[in-house]
Amino acid sequence: MLITRECDYAVRIVRALAGGQKICVTQICEEEVLTPAFVYKILKKMEKAELVKSYRGSNGGYALNKGIDEITLMDIYRAVEPEFFMIECMNPDKPCVRNQGDGCKVHKELCRIQKVLIRELSAKTIKKIIEA
Numbered sequence: 001m002l003i004t005r006e007c008d009y010a011v012r013i014v015r016a017l018a019g020g021q022k023i024c025v026t027q028i029c030e031e032e033v034l035t036p037a038f039v040y041k042i043l044k045k046m047e048k049a050e051l052v053k054s055y056r057g058s059n060g061g062y063a064l065n066k067g068i069d070e071i072t073l074m075d076i077y078r079a080v081e082p083e084f085f086m087i088e089c090m091n092p093d094k095p096c097v098r099n100q101g102d103g104c105k106v107h108k109e110l111c112r113i114q115k116v117l118i119r120e121l122s123a124k125t126i127k128k129i130i131e132a
Contacts, residue, residue, distance in 0.1 A: 002086050002117075003077065009034055010042050010080045014071065014126055017052065017064045024061040042080055049079035068130065074121040086114045 012032040017023065025039050043062055046052045053065045064071070078084055089096030089107055098104045 007077045010076045022061040022063040046079045068126040071126045
């Protein structure tokens, strides 16, 4: 699936961290009305993608690893959904049986639309979106 609930929650986590300070998961959950278990899971993916950094210990928490003037929606979505395809048949690892020979015309149109979508999701930084 393209933009999942997990993607939505990841954007909300970035929004909570947008102030630039380190905050704990409890604060993120309170600000964005999210559950801790899900937030930890998403933060782990975002840390692996180097969008956030974690701080351990009693004063621990999370902070953005990049400025909001460097992060786009596409960066966030790819952090939690590395294989960002509109539909499964677009995934080269799971080719559609109908996309043989000249290929499926619907598939070709969806590929065109996905390119536009990726371009648009990459066009603005989170800072520009928040300040708009």
